[in-house]
Amino acid sequence: MHLTLNYIETKDKIKKDISIDDTRYIKLILSIEKEIYNKFNSVISTDDSLTRQLVSFQANKNRPVYRWYKFKEGFSAELVLNYIKKQGLNEKAKILDPFAGSGTTLFIASEKGIESWGIELLPIGQEIIEARNALILKATKNDFKTIKTWILEKPWNDHLKEKQISILKITENAYPKETEKKIKIYLSRMEDENRNIQKILRFALLCVLESISFTRKDGQCLRWDQRSGRRIGAKPFNKGEIKTFDLAIVSKLKEIIQDTTEESEDDLFKENKNTNNHGKINIIKGSCLKELPKLHNNMFDMVFTSPPYCNRYDYTRTYALELALLGAGEDEINKLRQDMLSCTVENREKNLLDINPIWCKAIEATNNNKLLKTILEYLESKRKNKTLNNNGIPRMVKGYFYEMACVIYELYRVMKKGGKVYMVNDNVRYAGASIAVDLILSKIANELGFNIEKIAVLPKGKGNSSQQMGLHGRETLRKCVYIWRKP
Ligand SMILES: C[S@@+](CC[C@H](N)C(=O)[O-])C[C@H]1O[C@@H](n2cnc3c(N)ncnc32)[C@H](O)[C@@H]1O
Numbered sequence: 001m002h003l004t005l006n007y008i009e010t011k012d013k014i015k016k017d018i019s020i021d022d023t024r025y026i027k028l029i030l031s032i033e034k035e036i037y038n039k040f041n042s043v044i045s046t047d048d049s050l051t052r053q054l055v056s057f058q059a060n061k062n063r064p065v066y067r068w069y070k071f072k073e074g075f076s077a078e079l080v081l082n083y084i085k086k087q088g089l090n091e092k093a094k095i096l097d098p099f100a101g102s103g104t105t106l107f108i109a110s111e112k113g114i115e116s117w118g119i120e121l122l123p124i125g126q127e128i129i130e131a132r133n134a135l136i137l138k139a140t141k142n143d144f145k146t147i148k149t150w151i152l153e154k155p156w157n158d159h160l161k162e163k164q165i166s167i168l169k170i171t172e173n174a175y176p177k178e179t180e181k182k183i184k185i186y187l188s189r190m191e192d193e194n195r196n197i198q199k200i201l202r203f204a205l206l207c208v209l210e211s212i213s214f215t216r217k218d219g220q221c222l223r224w225d226q227r228s229g230r231r232i233g234a235k236p237f238n239k240g241e242i243k244t245f246d247l248a249i250v251s252k253l254k255e256i257i258q259d260t261t262e263e264s265e266d267d268l269f270k271e272n273k274n275t276n277n278h279g280k281i282n283i284i285k286g287s288c289l290k291e292l293p294k295l296h297n298n299m300f301d302m303v304f305t306s307p308p309y310c311n312r313y314d315y316t317r318t319y320a321l322e323l324a325l326l327g328a329g330e331d332e333i334n335k336l337r338q339d340m341l342s343c344t345v346e347n348r349e350k351n352l353l354d355i356n357p358i359w360c361k362a363i364e365a366t367n368n369n370k371l372l373k374t375i376l377e378y379l380e381s382k383r384k385n386k387t388l389n390n391n392g393i394p395r396m397v398k399g400y401f402y403e404m405a406c407v408i409y410e411l412y413r414v415m416k417k418g419g420k421v422y423m424v425n426d427n428v429r430y431a432g433a434s435i436a437v438d439l440i441l442s443k444i445a446n447e448l449g450f451n452i453e454k455i456a457v458l459p460k461g462k463g464n465s466s467q468q469m470g471l472h473g474r475e476t477l478r479k480c481v482y483i484w485r486k487p
Helices: 002-017 022-039 078-086 102-110 123-139 141-153 177-190 195-208 245-263 287-292 320-323 330-339 355-368 370-386 393-414 438-445 466-472
Strands: 044-046 094-097 115-120 215-216 221-224 281-287 300-305 415-426 428-430 431-433 449-456 479-485
Touching: 002 428, 002 438, 022 370, 022 438, 044 195, 078 102, 078 300, 078 415, 094 102, 094 215, 102 115, 102 123, 102 281, 115 123, 115 195, 115 287, 123 195, 123 245, 123 320, 141 245, 177 195, 177 215, 177 245, 195 245, 195 320, 281 438, 287 393, 320 330, 320 415, 370 431, 393 415, 393 438, 415 438, 438 449, 438 479
Parallel strands: 044 449, 094 115, 094 300, 115 281, 300 415
Antiparallel strands: 215 221, 415 479, 428 431, 449 479
């Protein structure tokens, strides 16, 4: 209810202020941002130990196990490990990641003997986490023997039956014909194996899907290679080497065997794997907006997470090949897109108070955020003047912060006293106005009870999109790790 009221109020204000020109709005936004920056001055600092590599997937590239699936939006295991050590957590602790992605937080916690909980909406993330967990905890010597036989015999070359895969409009003709045939035979032949082996084989296939396709994941969408025969934009695009199915899958299966057997010589093949030193991993499938409210109060010592950024990246499009392989049809993909935290221009407004009436406090804290309110007014006025490059931007930005406020409310509730939230996120910029995501979210978190312990800024910020740069000049945007403590 508060949400709607505030929105009407905002619209009315815009009617009055419609004559305020862009420069005045941007100056106003900057001055409010400065006010909040000064308020948090003592806790904002550049942290030289935070490299781009560390806060992105890059540092996982050579790390056994973590390198299997290149989840581009992930952070590194080392980053999580550093903070687990700094906080001095032991095996009795519990860690949560409400936007679990490929499960980096969960697996590094588990390695340290700590129980972890992850919530993930997309089936691709869920599948990666389950398969990795199965490989580490459940795979037997016999399972690995079977995988080795697959490597030697390459049954996808001499089997006749094919399993059909779901084809979406955006995944049509994604593979060379021969590769597509081999994928279908591989999937069909896989069904003769036990469930654990099936999981491992499906996972290996998911790991190589992009490399054997005509596509490349490119932030907001899938980019298509000119060899696909698809009609693509004016500029032809060549993604470079497109791997053959045999080469890609064999080297991935070998890598998986090598990492799992080397990593865990001592404990992987123990009779009873549940008694080894790994912490239990609990994966909850669904939206954290729906699932967090089901968790008990005061459960966690640490939350380590990175939500989608407010940057229009559409995971349901970039992961369309993987989602189709896992059986998702058009309707399911559309539903997933709407259930995601609002971060694309297609997201419709969620009725948050219908999901949980108790969130009025979170909504109020967001309503009271002067900086956000002014940014939304500015974007809304740009939309009305038809000078925004997409009309969905104001709705996305608004949805992003209101939904994140509800997530933060829940994080406060499920944290133990003294527990800390670590959040990796980027600031963004639309229509020339920089949006200080770090300050807005930290201010909301503060109003919802957290102490803002630190906003650790990466020494090197992020440039903005080429479109933004052309129109508004270069301005680096802060990339940060926020640290909030429940007193
Ligand atoms: C930045 S990624 C997290 C990556 C993760 N830290 C890793 O290292 O793999 C954000 C994740 O949030 C997920 N997500 C988006 N909306 C969600 C929601 N409402 N509930 C749960 N997960 C969501 C996305 O599918 C994506 O996997």
